[in-house]
Amino acid sequence: MATVSLSSASGKWIMVSAIMASAMAFIDATALNVVLPSIQQSLHANATDLFWILNAYLLMLAALILIGGSLGDKLGRKKIFMTGILIFIGGSAACGISADVLQLIIFRVIQGIGGSLMIPGSLSLISSSIHEKERGKAIGTWSAFTTVVTIGGPVLGGALADAGYWRYIFFINVPIGLAALCFLWWKVKESSDENLDHNLDFSGALAIMLGLGLFTFGFLRVPALGWQHWQVISALVAGGVLMVVFMLIERKSKHPMMPLTLFTNLTFTGANLLTFFLYAGLGAAMLFMSLNFVQVQGYDQLQSGLTFLPFTILMVGIARFAGNLADKYGPRFLLITGPALAGVGLLILSFVKQTAGPSAYFTTFFPGVLIFGLGMSLTVAPLTAAVMGAVSDQYSGTASGVNNALSRIAGVFANAIFGAVAVLFFSGALKQEIKAVPLSNNAQQEVLAQAVELGNAKPPASLNKEEQQRVTTAYHNSFISAYGKIMRISALLGFLGALMAFVFIRNVKVKKTQAATAG
Missing domain, CATH: 1.20.1250.20 (MFS general substrate transporter like domains)
Known part of the structure:
Protein backbone atom coordinates (compact mmCIF):
# COMPACT_ATOMS: atom_id res chain seq x y z
CA MET A 1 0.00 0.00 0.00
CA SER A 191 -7.23 3.22 2.26
CA SER A 192 -8.19 -0.44 2.50
CA ASP A 193 -6.80 -3.95 2.06
CA GLU A 194 -8.29 -5.85 -0.84
CA ASN A 195 -6.67 -9.09 0.33
CA LEU A 196 -8.82 -9.32 3.43
CA ASP A 197 -12.19 -11.06 3.32
CA HIS A 198 -15.28 -8.91 3.88
CA ASN A 199 -17.06 -11.21 6.33
CA LEU A 200 -17.90 -9.70 9.72
CA ASP A 201 -17.93 -11.25 13.18
CA PHE A 202 -21.46 -10.36 14.32
CA SER A 203 -21.68 -13.20 16.86
CA GLY A 204 -18.48 -12.01 18.54
CA ALA A 205 -19.76 -8.43 18.65
CA LEU A 206 -23.06 -9.58 20.19
CA ALA A 207 -21.31 -11.72 22.82
CA ILE A 208 -18.91 -8.98 23.96
CA MET A 209 -21.66 -6.34 23.97
CA LEU A 210 -24.03 -8.44 26.09
CA GLY A 211 -21.21 -9.61 28.35
CA LEU A 212 -20.00 -6.09 29.09
CA GLY A 213 -23.57 -4.84 29.48
CA LEU A 214 -24.43 -7.48 32.07
CA PHE A 215 -21.15 -6.95 33.91
CA THR A 216 -21.75 -3.21 34.09
CA PHE A 217 -25.38 -3.64 35.13
CA GLY A 218 -24.38 -6.05 37.89
CA PHE A 219 -21.83 -3.71 39.43
CA LEU A 220 -24.09 -0.68 39.16
CA ARG A 221 -26.80 -2.52 41.11
CA VAL A 222 -24.45 -3.36 44.01
CA PRO A 223 -24.93 -0.08 45.96
CA ALA A 224 -28.71 -0.45 45.97
CA LEU A 225 -29.06 -4.23 46.36
CA GLY A 226 -25.80 -5.53 47.85
CA TRP A 227 -23.41 -8.17 46.55
CA GLN A 228 -25.62 -11.15 47.44
CA HIS A 229 -28.79 -10.10 45.58
CA TRP A 230 -29.87 -12.44 42.78
CA GLN A 231 -29.87 -9.63 40.20
CA VAL A 232 -26.24 -8.79 40.96
CA ILE A 233 -25.04 -12.40 41.08
CA SER A 234 -26.90 -13.48 37.94
CA ALA A 235 -25.76 -10.43 35.95
CA LEU A 236 -22.10 -10.87 36.93
CA VAL A 237 -22.12 -14.62 36.30
CA ALA A 238 -23.90 -14.26 32.94
CA GLY A 239 -21.50 -11.46 31.97
CA GLY A 240 -18.50 -13.62 32.83
CA VAL A 241 -19.90 -16.58 30.87
CA LEU A 242 -20.46 -14.39 27.82
CA MET A 243 -16.88 -13.12 28.04
CA VAL A 244 -15.69 -16.73 27.88
CA VAL A 245 -18.10 -17.38 24.99
CA PHE A 246 -16.62 -14.37 23.17
CA MET A 247 -13.11 -15.81 23.50
CA LEU A 248 -14.31 -19.19 22.20
CA ILE A 249 -16.03 -17.52 19.23
CA GLU A 250 -12.86 -15.59 18.40
CA ARG A 251 -10.78 -18.74 18.69
CA LYS A 252 -12.93 -20.76 16.28
CA SER A 253 -14.19 -18.06 13.92
CA LYS A 254 -12.82 -17.87 10.38
CA HIS A 255 -13.41 -14.10 10.45
CA PRO A 256 -12.68 -13.00 14.05
CA GLY A 428 -18.54 2.28 55.88
CA ALA A 429 -16.74 5.52 56.71
CA LEU A 430 -20.04 7.37 57.22
CA LYS A 431 -21.27 4.83 59.78
CA GLN A 432 -18.17 5.58 61.85
CA GLU A 433 -18.41 9.35 61.35
CA ILE A 434 -22.03 9.74 62.48
CA LYS A 435 -21.42 7.86 65.71
CA ALA A 436 -19.99 11.14 66.97
CA VAL A 437 -23.19 13.01 66.04
CA PRO A 438 -26.08 12.61 68.53
CA LEU A 439 -28.96 11.63 66.22
CA SER A 440 -32.09 9.51 66.56
CA ASN A 441 -32.19 6.13 64.83
CA ASN A 442 -34.56 7.48 62.16
CA ALA A 443 -32.29 10.48 61.53
CA GLN A 444 -29.25 8.21 61.25
CA GLN A 445 -31.05 6.07 58.66
CA GLU A 446 -31.92 9.20 56.67
CA VAL A 447 -28.28 10.30 56.77
CA LEU A 448 -27.02 6.86 55.68
CA ALA A 449 -29.60 6.67 52.87
CA GLN A 450 -27.76 9.57 51.18
CA ALA A 451 -24.60 7.47 50.78
CA VAL A 452 -25.49 6.55 47.18
CA GLU A 453 -25.08 10.24 46.29
CA LEU A 454 -21.40 10.20 47.39
CA GLY A 455 -20.01 13.75 47.52
CA ASN A 456 -23.37 15.23 46.56
CA ALA A 457 -25.04 13.86 49.71
CA LYS A 458 -27.18 16.42 51.55
CA PRO A 459 -28.14 16.34 55.26
CA PRO A 460 -31.86 15.74 55.97
CA ALA A 461 -33.94 18.92 56.23
CA SER A 462 -35.42 17.65 59.52
CA LEU A 463 -32.10 18.26 61.33
CA ASN A 464 -31.29 21.54 63.05
CA LYS A 465 -28.55 23.84 61.70
CA GLU A 466 -25.78 22.53 63.95
CA GLU A 467 -26.64 18.89 63.18
CA GLN A 468 -26.72 19.64 59.47
CA GLN A 469 -23.24 21.18 59.65
CA ARG A 470 -21.85 18.17 61.53
CA VAL A 471 -23.49 15.74 59.09
CA THR A 472 -22.09 17.71 56.13
CA THR A 473 -18.63 17.42 57.67
CA ALA A 474 -19.21 13.68 58.12
CA TYR A 475 -20.18 13.40 54.45
CA HIS A 476 -17.04 15.24 53.35
CA ASN A 477 -14.77 13.16 55.61
Missing part, protein backbone atom coordinates in the same frame (compact mmCIF):
# COMPACT_ATOMS: atom_id res chain seq x y z
CA ALA A 2 1.36 3.44 -1.01
CA THR A 3 2.41 5.63 1.90
CA VAL A 4 3.16 9.34 2.13
CA SER A 5 5.57 11.54 4.04
CA LEU A 6 4.36 13.17 7.24
CA SER A 7 5.53 16.56 5.93
CA SER A 8 3.70 16.22 2.59
CA ALA A 9 0.37 17.94 1.93
CA SER A 10 -1.42 14.56 1.98
CA GLY A 11 0.28 13.59 5.24
CA LYS A 12 -0.73 16.86 6.90
CA TRP A 13 -4.38 16.52 5.83
CA ILE A 14 -4.47 12.94 7.18
CA MET A 15 -3.11 14.17 10.51
CA VAL A 16 -5.48 17.16 10.73
CA SER A 17 -8.53 15.01 9.95
CA ALA A 18 -7.53 12.24 12.37
CA ILE A 19 -6.77 14.68 15.19
CA MET A 20 -9.98 16.69 14.76
CA ALA A 21 -12.21 13.63 14.75
CA SER A 22 -10.43 12.00 17.69
CA ALA A 23 -10.59 15.27 19.61
CA MET A 24 -14.40 15.15 19.65
CA ALA A 25 -14.47 11.77 21.34
CA PHE A 26 -11.71 12.56 23.81
CA ILE A 27 -13.18 15.96 24.78
CA ASP A 28 -16.43 14.27 25.79
CA ALA A 29 -14.57 11.65 27.81
CA THR A 30 -12.91 14.15 30.15
CA ALA A 31 -15.16 17.22 30.00
CA LEU A 32 -18.13 15.17 31.18
CA ASN A 33 -16.36 14.33 34.44
CA VAL A 34 -16.25 18.05 35.28
CA VAL A 35 -19.82 18.90 34.21
CA LEU A 36 -21.42 15.92 35.97
CA PRO A 37 -22.44 18.07 38.98
CA SER A 38 -24.27 20.45 36.60
CA ILE A 39 -25.95 17.55 34.80
CA GLN A 40 -26.92 16.03 38.13
CA GLN A 41 -28.59 19.25 39.21
CA SER A 42 -30.14 20.14 35.86
CA LEU A 43 -31.61 16.71 35.10
CA HIS A 44 -32.20 15.66 38.74
CA ALA A 45 -29.91 12.65 38.35
CA ASN A 46 -28.68 10.43 41.18
CA ALA A 47 -25.18 8.92 41.45
CA THR A 48 -26.18 5.72 39.59
CA ASP A 49 -27.62 7.82 36.75
CA LEU A 50 -24.29 9.61 36.45
CA PHE A 51 -22.38 6.35 36.11
CA TRP A 52 -24.81 5.23 33.40
CA ILE A 53 -24.38 8.53 31.53
CA LEU A 54 -20.67 7.74 31.43
CA ASN A 55 -21.02 4.01 30.82
CA ALA A 56 -23.72 4.10 28.11
CA TYR A 57 -21.15 5.64 25.78
CA LEU A 58 -18.19 3.58 26.98
CA LEU A 59 -20.18 0.37 26.83
CA MET A 60 -21.15 0.74 23.17
CA LEU A 61 -17.65 1.92 22.33
CA ALA A 62 -16.05 -1.07 24.03
CA ALA A 63 -18.50 -3.54 22.51
CA LEU A 64 -18.36 -2.31 18.91
CA ILE A 65 -14.92 -0.75 18.49
CA LEU A 66 -13.38 -4.07 17.48
CA ILE A 67 -15.83 -4.54 14.65
CA GLY A 68 -15.36 -0.88 13.76
CA GLY A 69 -11.64 -1.46 13.28
CA SER A 70 -12.28 -4.57 11.19
CA LEU A 71 -14.82 -2.75 9.02
CA GLY A 72 -12.25 -0.08 8.21
CA ASP A 73 -9.62 -2.63 7.21
CA LYS A 74 -12.05 -4.54 5.01
CA LEU A 75 -14.45 -1.94 3.55
CA GLY A 76 -12.29 1.19 3.47
CA ARG A 77 -10.79 3.15 6.36
CA LYS A 78 -11.84 6.57 5.09
CA LYS A 79 -15.41 5.45 4.39
CA ILE A 80 -15.94 3.87 7.82
CA PHE A 81 -14.15 6.76 9.54
CA MET A 82 -16.49 9.29 7.91
CA THR A 83 -19.56 7.18 8.75
CA GLY A 84 -18.51 7.10 12.38
CA ILE A 85 -17.99 10.88 12.49
CA LEU A 86 -21.46 11.46 11.00
CA ILE A 87 -23.17 9.21 13.56
CA PHE A 88 -21.12 10.73 16.39
CA ILE A 89 -22.05 14.33 15.64
CA GLY A 90 -25.71 13.31 15.25
CA GLY A 91 -25.62 11.65 18.67
CA SER A 92 -23.81 14.68 20.13
CA ALA A 93 -26.46 17.11 18.90
CA ALA A 94 -29.19 14.86 20.34
CA CYS A 95 -27.36 14.71 23.71
CA GLY A 96 -27.31 18.51 23.75
CA ILE A 97 -31.11 18.73 23.56
CA SER A 98 -31.85 15.90 26.02
CA ALA A 99 -34.79 16.74 28.30
CA ASP A 100 -34.11 14.08 30.96
CA VAL A 101 -31.61 11.47 32.11
CA LEU A 102 -33.11 8.61 30.09
CA GLN A 103 -32.88 10.58 26.84
CA LEU A 104 -29.28 11.55 27.57
CA ILE A 105 -28.34 7.91 28.23
CA ILE A 106 -29.99 6.76 24.98
CA PHE A 107 -28.27 9.45 22.92
CA ARG A 108 -24.95 8.61 24.58
CA VAL A 109 -25.45 5.09 23.19
CA ILE A 110 -25.69 6.61 19.68
CA GLN A 111 -22.49 8.57 20.35
CA GLY A 112 -20.81 5.30 21.33
CA ILE A 113 -21.85 3.61 18.08
CA GLY A 114 -20.35 6.49 16.11
CA GLY A 115 -17.20 6.48 18.23
CA SER A 116 -16.71 2.75 17.65
CA LEU A 117 -16.35 3.43 13.92
CA MET A 118 -14.48 6.72 14.29
CA ILE A 119 -11.78 6.16 16.93
CA PRO A 120 -9.97 3.14 15.42
CA GLY A 121 -10.24 4.81 12.01
CA SER A 122 -8.03 7.72 13.03
CA LEU A 123 -5.02 5.62 14.05
CA SER A 124 -5.61 3.13 11.27
CA LEU A 125 -5.43 5.89 8.64
CA ILE A 126 -2.18 7.18 10.13
CA SER A 127 -0.55 3.73 10.42
CA SER A 128 -1.50 2.62 6.92
CA SER A 129 -0.81 5.95 5.16
CA ILE A 130 2.35 7.45 6.75
CA HIS A 131 5.86 6.18 5.92
CA GLU A 132 7.03 3.54 8.40
CA LYS A 133 10.10 5.57 9.48
CA GLU A 134 7.88 8.50 10.48
CA ARG A 135 5.05 6.49 11.97
CA GLY A 136 6.17 6.86 15.60
CA LYS A 137 6.54 10.60 15.14
CA ALA A 138 3.09 10.79 13.52
CA ILE A 139 1.50 8.77 16.33
CA GLY A 140 3.34 10.92 18.87
CA THR A 141 1.91 14.04 17.22
CA TRP A 142 -1.57 12.51 17.22
CA SER A 143 -1.15 11.49 20.87
CA ALA A 144 0.08 14.92 21.90
CA PHE A 145 -2.73 16.86 20.22
CA THR A 146 -5.53 14.50 21.19
CA THR A 147 -4.33 14.26 24.78
CA VAL A 148 -4.04 18.05 25.04
CA VAL A 149 -7.65 18.24 23.89
CA THR A 150 -8.56 15.42 26.26
CA ILE A 151 -7.05 17.08 29.30
CA GLY A 152 -8.11 20.52 28.06
CA GLY A 153 -11.66 19.19 28.00
CA PRO A 154 -12.15 19.74 31.75
CA VAL A 155 -11.15 23.40 31.41
CA LEU A 156 -13.68 23.93 28.64
CA GLY A 157 -16.30 21.84 30.45
CA GLY A 158 -15.78 23.72 33.70
CA ALA A 159 -16.12 27.12 32.03
CA LEU A 160 -19.31 26.11 30.22
CA ALA A 161 -20.82 24.42 33.28
CA ASP A 162 -20.18 27.42 35.53
CA ALA A 163 -21.87 29.64 32.94
CA GLY A 164 -24.87 27.28 32.83
CA TYR A 165 -24.06 25.94 29.35
CA TRP A 166 -23.09 22.31 29.97
CA ARG A 167 -25.05 21.26 26.88
CA TYR A 168 -22.49 22.98 24.66
CA ILE A 169 -20.00 20.25 25.55
CA PHE A 170 -22.04 18.19 23.08
CA PHE A 171 -22.92 20.92 20.61
CA ILE A 172 -19.25 21.85 20.08
CA ASN A 173 -18.71 18.49 18.38
CA VAL A 174 -20.94 19.45 15.45
CA PRO A 175 -18.72 22.10 13.76
CA ILE A 176 -15.54 20.13 14.54
CA GLY A 177 -17.02 16.97 13.03
CA LEU A 178 -18.35 18.72 9.94
CA ALA A 179 -14.95 20.32 9.30
CA ALA A 180 -13.23 16.91 9.64
CA LEU A 181 -15.72 15.38 7.18
CA CYS A 182 -14.98 18.12 4.62
CA PHE A 183 -11.22 17.60 4.89
CA LEU A 184 -11.58 13.84 4.54
CA TRP A 185 -13.92 14.13 1.57
CA TRP A 186 -11.71 16.48 -0.45
CA LYS A 187 -8.16 15.89 0.74
CA VAL A 188 -7.69 12.27 1.92
CA LYS A 189 -7.54 9.18 -0.29
CA GLU A 190 -9.28 5.91 0.54
CA MET A 257 -13.10 -9.36 15.06
CA MET A 258 -10.19 -9.88 17.48
CA PRO A 259 -7.76 -12.42 15.98
CA LEU A 260 -6.31 -14.19 19.01
CA THR A 261 -3.15 -15.01 17.03
CA LEU A 262 -2.20 -11.34 17.33
CA PHE A 263 -1.60 -12.03 21.02
CA THR A 264 1.09 -14.60 20.23
CA ASN A 265 3.34 -11.56 19.95
CA LEU A 266 4.42 -10.68 23.50
CA THR A 267 4.84 -6.97 22.76
CA PHE A 268 1.25 -6.73 21.52
CA THR A 269 0.02 -8.70 24.54
CA GLY A 270 2.04 -6.66 27.02
CA ALA A 271 1.03 -3.33 25.51
CA ASN A 272 -2.63 -4.25 25.73
CA LEU A 273 -2.38 -5.51 29.30
CA LEU A 274 -0.59 -2.27 30.18
CA THR A 275 -3.39 -0.33 28.47
CA PHE A 276 -6.08 -2.12 30.44
CA PHE A 277 -4.52 -1.59 33.87
CA LEU A 278 -3.30 1.96 33.30
CA TYR A 279 -6.52 3.25 31.74
CA ALA A 280 -8.67 1.63 34.43
CA GLY A 281 -6.64 3.57 36.99
CA LEU A 282 -6.73 6.73 34.89
CA GLY A 283 -10.52 6.57 34.43
CA ALA A 284 -11.23 6.09 38.12
CA ALA A 285 -8.74 8.76 39.17
CA MET A 286 -10.02 11.43 36.77
CA LEU A 287 -13.64 10.81 37.80
CA PHE A 288 -13.12 10.86 41.56
CA MET A 289 -10.68 13.76 41.48
CA SER A 290 -13.24 15.84 39.57
CA LEU A 291 -16.00 14.95 42.04
CA ASN A 292 -13.69 15.65 44.97
CA PHE A 293 -12.70 19.09 43.69
CA VAL A 294 -16.27 20.30 43.13
CA GLN A 295 -18.34 18.48 45.75
CA VAL A 296 -15.94 18.45 48.70
CA GLN A 297 -12.97 20.77 48.23
CA GLY A 298 -14.97 23.86 47.26
CA TYR A 299 -13.67 24.36 43.71
CA ASP A 300 -16.05 25.65 41.07
CA GLN A 301 -16.20 23.62 37.86
CA LEU A 302 -13.82 25.89 35.92
CA GLN A 303 -11.28 25.72 38.73
CA SER A 304 -11.67 21.95 38.75
CA GLY A 305 -10.88 21.85 35.05
CA LEU A 306 -7.85 24.11 35.48
CA THR A 307 -6.33 21.70 38.00
CA PHE A 308 -5.36 19.48 35.07
CA LEU A 309 -3.56 22.27 33.21
CA PRO A 310 -0.09 21.05 34.32
CA PHE A 311 -1.01 17.69 32.81
CA THR A 312 -1.80 19.41 29.49
CA ILE A 313 1.44 21.42 29.45
CA LEU A 314 3.50 18.29 30.09
CA MET A 315 1.71 16.44 27.33
CA VAL A 316 2.40 19.24 24.83
CA GLY A 317 6.07 19.31 25.73
CA ILE A 318 6.82 15.62 26.11
CA ALA A 319 4.44 13.32 24.17
CA ARG A 320 5.91 13.91 20.70
CA PHE A 321 9.46 13.79 22.09
CA ALA A 322 8.62 10.47 23.77
CA GLY A 323 7.33 9.16 20.43
CA ASN A 324 10.64 10.07 18.79
CA LEU A 325 12.57 8.33 21.57
CA ALA A 326 10.46 5.20 21.10
CA ASP A 327 11.27 5.26 17.36
CA LYS A 328 15.02 5.49 18.02
CA TYR A 329 15.54 3.32 21.09
CA GLY A 330 12.37 1.25 21.43
CA PRO A 331 9.42 1.73 23.79
CA ARG A 332 10.33 -0.64 26.64
CA PHE A 333 12.06 1.74 29.05
CA LEU A 334 9.44 4.46 28.57
CA LEU A 335 6.59 1.97 29.03
CA ILE A 336 8.07 0.80 32.33
CA THR A 337 8.97 4.25 33.64
CA GLY A 338 5.83 6.10 32.52
CA PRO A 339 3.13 3.95 34.20
CA ALA A 340 5.30 3.63 37.33
CA LEU A 341 5.55 7.43 37.59
CA ALA A 342 1.81 7.73 36.97
CA GLY A 343 1.24 5.27 39.82
CA VAL A 344 3.48 7.33 42.13
CA GLY A 345 1.51 10.47 41.25
CA LEU A 346 -1.80 8.77 42.01
CA LEU A 347 -0.42 7.46 45.30
CA ILE A 348 0.61 10.98 46.33
CA LEU A 349 -2.84 12.29 45.39
CA SER A 350 -4.50 9.61 47.52
CA PHE A 351 -3.14 11.17 50.73
CA VAL A 352 -4.64 14.64 50.16
CA LYS A 353 -7.33 15.29 52.78
CA GLN A 354 -9.70 18.25 53.24
CA THR A 355 -7.95 21.39 51.97
CA ALA A 356 -8.53 25.14 52.10
CA GLY A 357 -9.81 25.08 48.51
CA PRO A 358 -8.26 26.42 45.29
CA SER A 359 -5.85 28.68 47.18
CA ALA A 360 -4.12 25.58 48.58
CA TYR A 361 -3.89 23.71 45.24
CA PHE A 362 -0.14 24.11 44.72
CA THR A 363 0.74 22.70 48.14
CA THR A 364 -1.80 19.87 48.06
CA PHE A 365 -2.85 18.42 44.69
CA PHE A 366 -0.24 19.96 42.38
CA PRO A 367 2.74 17.67 43.18
CA GLY A 368 0.70 14.53 42.53
CA VAL A 369 -0.85 15.93 39.34
CA LEU A 370 2.63 16.89 38.09
CA ILE A 371 4.13 13.43 38.59
CA PHE A 372 0.98 11.74 37.29
CA GLY A 373 1.07 13.96 34.18
CA LEU A 374 4.76 13.27 33.59
CA GLY A 375 4.14 9.54 33.74
CA MET A 376 1.24 9.67 31.28
CA SER A 377 3.20 11.98 28.95
CA LEU A 378 6.01 9.42 28.74
CA THR A 379 3.56 6.58 28.14
CA VAL A 380 0.87 7.60 25.63
CA ALA A 381 2.83 7.91 22.37
CA PRO A 382 5.23 4.95 22.94
CA LEU A 383 2.30 2.76 23.98
CA THR A 384 0.33 3.57 20.85
CA ALA A 385 3.41 3.14 18.66
CA ALA A 386 4.18 -0.23 20.30
CA VAL A 387 0.64 -1.49 19.62
CA MET A 388 0.54 -0.29 16.01
CA GLY A 389 4.09 -1.49 15.33
CA ALA A 390 3.33 -4.96 16.65
CA VAL A 391 1.18 -5.96 13.66
CA SER A 392 1.49 -5.74 9.90
CA ASP A 393 -0.16 -2.81 8.12
CA GLN A 394 -3.16 -4.81 6.93
CA TYR A 395 -4.23 -5.34 10.54
CA SER A 396 -3.70 -1.74 11.65
CA GLY A 397 -7.41 -1.08 12.09
CA THR A 398 -7.92 -4.29 14.03
CA ALA A 399 -4.92 -3.56 16.27
CA SER A 400 -6.14 -0.02 16.92
CA GLY A 401 -9.61 -1.39 17.61
CA VAL A 402 -8.32 -3.98 20.08
CA ASN A 403 -6.22 -1.45 21.98
CA ASN A 404 -8.94 1.20 22.04
CA ALA A 405 -11.50 -1.42 23.04
CA LEU A 406 -9.37 -2.47 26.00
CA SER A 407 -8.92 1.13 27.13
CA ARG A 408 -12.70 1.66 26.93
CA ILE A 409 -13.47 -1.68 28.58
CA ALA A 410 -11.09 -0.56 31.33
CA GLY A 411 -13.12 2.66 31.58
CA VAL A 412 -16.40 0.73 31.81
CA PHE A 413 -15.04 -1.52 34.54
CA ALA A 414 -13.49 1.43 36.37
CA ASN A 415 -16.76 3.38 36.41
CA ALA A 416 -18.93 0.39 37.27
CA ILE A 417 -16.65 -1.37 39.77
CA PHE A 418 -15.13 1.70 41.39
CA GLY A 419 -18.54 3.37 41.50
CA ALA A 420 -19.97 0.44 43.45
CA VAL A 421 -16.91 0.07 45.66
CA ALA A 422 -16.81 3.82 46.38
CA VAL A 423 -20.36 3.72 47.73
CA LEU A 424 -19.39 0.83 50.00
CA PHE A 425 -16.26 2.68 51.19
CA PHE A 426 -18.30 5.85 51.69
CA SER A 427 -21.05 4.03 53.63
CA SER A 478 -16.39 9.95 54.35
CA PHE A 479 -15.99 10.94 50.73
CA ILE A 480 -12.33 11.83 51.26
CA SER A 481 -11.80 8.45 52.91
CA ALA A 482 -13.41 6.66 49.95
CA TYR A 483 -11.50 8.87 47.49
CA GLY A 484 -8.17 7.99 49.13
CA LYS A 485 -8.84 4.26 48.85
CA ILE A 486 -9.95 4.53 45.21
CA MET A 487 -6.81 6.54 44.34
CA ARG A 488 -4.56 3.98 46.02
CA ILE A 489 -6.19 1.18 44.03
CA SER A 490 -5.71 3.31 40.89
CA ALA A 491 -2.03 3.73 41.78
CA LEU A 492 -1.70 -0.05 42.12
CA LEU A 493 -3.16 -0.43 38.61
CA GLY A 494 -0.50 1.98 37.30
CA PHE A 495 2.23 -0.14 38.91
CA LEU A 496 0.68 -3.28 37.39
CA GLY A 497 0.86 -1.59 33.99
CA ALA A 498 4.59 -0.96 34.48
CA LEU A 499 5.02 -4.61 35.49
CA MET A 500 3.32 -5.75 32.27
CA ALA A 501 5.79 -3.68 30.23
CA PHE A 502 8.73 -5.10 32.21
CA VAL A 503 7.60 -8.70 31.70
CA PHE A 504 6.32 -8.66 28.12
CA ILE A 505 7.59 -5.74 26.02
CA ARG A 506 10.88 -5.98 24.15
CA ASN A 507 12.60 -3.49 21.85
CA VAL A 508 12.22 -5.59 18.76
CA LYS A 509 9.92 -5.16 15.81
CA VAL A 510 7.27 -7.74 15.16
CA LYS A 511 7.93 -9.92 12.17
CA LYS A 512 5.76 -9.09 9.23
CA THR A 513 4.87 -12.76 9.04
CA GLN A 514 2.44 -11.88 11.84
CA ALA A 515 0.02 -11.10 9.02
CA ALA A 516 0.17 -14.66 7.80
CA THR A 517 -0.42 -16.15 11.23
CA ALA A 518 -3.31 -13.75 11.86
CA GLY A 519 -4.96 -14.50 8.56
